[in-house]
Amino acid sequence: MTNNKYKILLVEDDANVRSVVSTMLESADYQVVPAETCALAKTLFASHLPDAVILDLGLPDMDGMEFLSFARRDSLTPVIVLSARSDDQDKVRALDGGANDYVTKPFSSAELLARVRTVLRNYQHRADSGKLPGGRFHVRDLVIDYDARQVFVRGGEVKLSQTEYNIVALLSEHCGKMMTYSAIIKGVWGRSDEGSVKRLQVNMANIRKKFGVKPGGSWYITNELGVGYRMNGEKEE
Numbered sequence: 667m668t669n670n671k672y673k674i675l676l677v678e679d680d681a682n683v684r685s686v687v688s689t690m691l692e693s694a695d696y697q698v699v700p701a702e703t704c705a706l707a708k709t710l711f712a713s714h715l716p717d718a719v720i721l722d723l724g725l726p727d728m729d730g731m732e733f734l735s736f737a738r739r740d741s742l743t744p745v746i747v748l749s750a751r752s753d754d755q756d757k758v759r760a761l762d763g764g765a766n767d768y769v770t771k772p773f774s775s776a777e778l779l780a781r782v783r784t785v786l787r788n789y790q791h792r793a794d795s796g797k798l799p800g801g802r803f804h805v806r807d808l809v810i811d812y813d814a815r816q817v818f819v820r821g822g823e824v825k826l827s828q829t830e831y832n833i834v835a836l837l838s839e840h841c842g843k844m845m846t847y848s849a850i851i852k853g854v855w856g857r858s859d860e861g862s863v864k865r866l867q868v869n870m871a872n873i874r875k876k877f878g879v880k881p882g883g884s885w886y887i888t889n890e891l892g893v894g895y896r897m898n899g900e901k902e903e
């Protein structure tokens with residue numbers, strides 16, 4: 667069989683969800699490789715070399731986190747965690763364990779497909795994700811000049827403090843990926859203390875203000891309360 671469809675490994679033990687998600691992915695022209703256990707997922711991951719993985723965390727034989735650490739041992743294949751768990755700690759654990767993103771059940775097909783497109787695109791352009799020649803980053807009408815440490819929105823410069831700039835630059839380097847608070851804090855301040863999350867949130871509120879975002883308005887950065895922030899590579903659906 668030869669085709670050039672993207673191959674998605676779908677690890678999910680619930681037959682209903684598996685069927686719904688498979689249909690959703692196939693109608694968007696992806697090839698689906700289903701697995702209902704963690705053990706089977708490991709075998710199929712090695713033999714099929716999927717372009718991306720959609721991973722349920724609650725599996726009958728092992729925790730989905732087992733598969734995640736297996737996949738991360740020697741691959742950067744994007745993994746989207748699919749979980750009924752609404753506990754923030756699980757999301758943080760999955761993201762810090764190497765997951766690229768997560769979707770909480772129940773989810774819309776538009777939401778899941780947008781996440782799949784984003785991780786595939788970021789994976790493909792990992793080497794130069796959004797980066798333009800001359801050390802510049804570009805997504806929609808946001809431009810970051812890494813050499814000059816300047817940020818422009820719709821052609822106008824946004825004057826950021828050093829810390830604010832460091833946060834925006836870090837998120838842009840991981841564009842499309844949900845970054846946990848602790849990952850951002852580590853990247854920007856190098857270490858964390860009790861006030862770190864609060865400090866990050868205050869900085870983020872200031873950045874948002876400087877970007878001229880209206881309250882409740884959407885912009886380049888999504889906040890998942892209790893989890894982290896993501897710079898969006900494409901418009902959220």
Ligand code: CA
Nearest residue numbers: 679722724725
């Ligand atoms: Ca399950």
